[in-house]
Amino acid sequence: MPELPDVAAFRKYFDKHALKKQVSLVRVRNPKIIRENSPEELEEGLAGHEFVSTTQYGKYLFARLDGSKWFVMHFGMTGYLERFEKENEEPAYTRLLIGFKDGSFLAYVNRRMLGWIGLIPDPDELIKRKGLGPSALDPGFDFEAFKSRLSGRKGEIKPVLMNQGIAAGIGNVYSDEILLQAGVDPRTGVMSLREEQLRAIFDSMKEVLATAVSLEAETVRFPDNYLLRDRRKGAKCPLCGGKLDTARIGGRTAFFCGHCQAFSGGRTGTRIRNKKSAQ
DNA sequence: CTGGTAACCTGGCCGC
DNA sequence: TGCGGCCAGGTTACCA
Numbered sequence: 001m002p003e004l005p006d007v008a009a010f011r012k013y014f015d016k017h018a019l020k021k022q023v024s025l026v027r028v029r030n031p032k033i034i035r036e037n038s039p040e041e042l043e044e045g046l047a048g049h050e051f052v053s054t055t056q057y058g059k060y061l062f063a064r065l066d067g068s069k070w071f072v073m074h075f076g077m078t079g080y081l082e083r084f085e086k087e088n089e090e091p092a093y094t095r096l097l098i099g100f101k102d103g104s105f106l107a108y109v110n111r112r113m114l115g116w117i118g119l120i121p122d123p124d125e126l127i128k129r130k131g132l133g134p135s136a137l138d139p140g141f142d143f144e145a146f147k148s149r150l151s152g153r154k155g156e157i158k159p160v161l162m163n164q165g166i167a168a169g170i171g172n173v174y175s176d177e178i179l180l181q182a183g184v185d186p187r188t189g190v191m192s193l194r195e196e197q198l199r200a201i202f203d204s205m206k207e208v209l210a211t212a213v214s215l216e217a218e219t220v221r222f223p224d225n226y227l228l229r230d231r232r233k234g235a236k237c238p239l240c241g242g243k244l245d246t247a248r249i250g251g252r253t254a255f256f257c258g259h260c261q262a263f264s265g266g267r268t269g270t271r272i273r274n275k276k277s278a279q
Numbered sequence: 280c281t282g283g284t285a286a287c288c289t290g291g292c293c294g295c
Numbered sequence: 296t297g298c299g300g301c302c303a304g305g306t307t308a309c310c311a
Contacts (some may be wrong), residue, residue, distance in 0.1 A: 003304060032288090059305080077305050078289085095287085113288050114305055130306095155282060164306085173304045231304090251284065253302080 002059055002115070004136055004169030005212035010073070010081050012058050014063060017083040018098070018106050022050045025099030033095040033110060036072070036118035039113030045069055045119040046098065055123065058135050058168025062123045069119050071124065073108060078207065093117030097216045126265045127168075136169040137209050146202045150190055157193065157201070158186035159250030170205070172252045173228060174212070176203045179256060180227045180239070185263040187247065192264065231255050 002010070023265045031039040051063045051071070055210070061073040074077075082091050083106050090097060093111040100106070108117055120126055133149060134141040149166050160166060161175040170178070179186050182200040184193070214229075215221040219228045225238045235244050237257035245258045 064306080074305085076288090077303065111289060111291095112303080112305090153281085159282085162305090171304055176304095250282095252304090 002077070002079055003174045004056075004058060005057050005173040005174070005207055006080075006218040007056055007075065007169075008044070008213045009218075010056075010075070011054050011061055013029050013081050013083070014051075014061065014106075015054055017104065018063070019051050019054065019102070021096055022101040023105075024045055024101045025034075025097070026094075027099075029097060030095045030113070033113060033116055034118055035116040036120050038250070042096075042117070042119055046071065056135075057123065057127055057165060058132055060123075060126070060168075062194040065119075070123055072116075072118050072120055072123070074115040076110060076112060078112040079108065079110035079115040082109055106175070108246040132163045132168040133164065133166045134168065136167045136205060141167065143199065143202050147198055150193075150198070153190040155190060155191055156249060157184060158188050158254055161201075161205070162250065162252075167205075169209070172254075173231065174208060175185075176231065176255050177208045177212075177226060177228050180237075180261060181208055181225075182230060183261055185258075186249050186256050187259045188264060194264070197247050197264070227255060 023046050026043045028034065028039045028043065034042055037045075045065065049065045049067060049237060054067050055062045055064075059074060062214050063071040063073070065071060083104060084090065085104050087105070090105070091107050091109045094107040095110050095113070096108040096117055098106045112142045134145065146167070150160065153160050158175050158179060161170050161171060176186070178201065182197070182204040184197050184201055211223065219226075222229050227238055227244075229238065230236075233246060236242065237244055237260055239260045240257060240258060242259050244255050247254050247256070
């Protein structure tokens with residue numbers, strides 16, 4: 001779930017349920033989820049304070065506290081936020097529980113424990129330290145910037161799109177959607193991509209992410225031609241109706257359509273099959 | 280530096 | 296119903 005559009009939805013959720021409310025209770029359910037500081041520091045940093053604003057960068061969500069520290073949330077593969085009103089409604093796998101003065105609660109839930117939370121003085125410093133590229137939807141991240149960040153890369157396009165150091169926010173799921181909409185095989189070597197394919201990937205990246213953000217990452221509301229409405233083994237390609245293919249690419253499972261995403265070049269890009277993309 | 284792979288962590292789900 | 300094995304929307308340490 002937690003790629004850029006999902007985190008954007010979490011941000012809205014956080015804004016709605018946590019902003020401008022005083023924290024009256026903090027419970028660390030699993031201290032291993034905390035990085036950058038100790039559980040005590042986190043508790044002390046949150047208790048009695050209030051969140052004043054939020055910002056997002058790629059898959060990271062930051063909430064600024066009065067007093068200038070930032071609460072960082074990364075959701076890993078299974079993280080999300082959940083608000084509730086009665087203590088006995090606390091979700092399973094809650095790792096951090098925040099109680100507010102108005103009686104409501106917000107849980108940071110994360111079954112697999114791959115994400116993390118913590119308090120930091122400066123999001124920009126963290127972004128730099130993690131080596132993140134520009135946030136994929138940043139308007140300043142234009143086609144020229146996209147091309148220059150891809151230049152010199154020898155890997156396959158899907159793992160490159162998922163590389164947070166090139167652009168931040170795209171993961172396994174959205175890279176599948178972007179490449180389907182662009183009509184590019186996920187295994188295509190970056191060096192063999194033609195200008196028009198780069199353009200298609202870039203445009204599709206912006207459009208898919210913006211669409212998903214506007215629909216709050218709720219896949220059931222996605223356009224009919226989106227793969228993410230039904231991304232699973234045995235599902236059909238939303239463009240041509242053929243059966244979707246799967247492959248292990250960059251260590252993860254990719255879903256794609258061998259018909260709509262014609263393979264046009266290997267890693268070295270010596271061969272280019274000029275298949276007219278069906279439009 | 281770049282790319283590929285395994286490991287991390289904790290289950291959920293499928294098939295026998 | 297029970298159990299082993301595989302898989303999972305991310306990141307990162309480690310190796311070539």
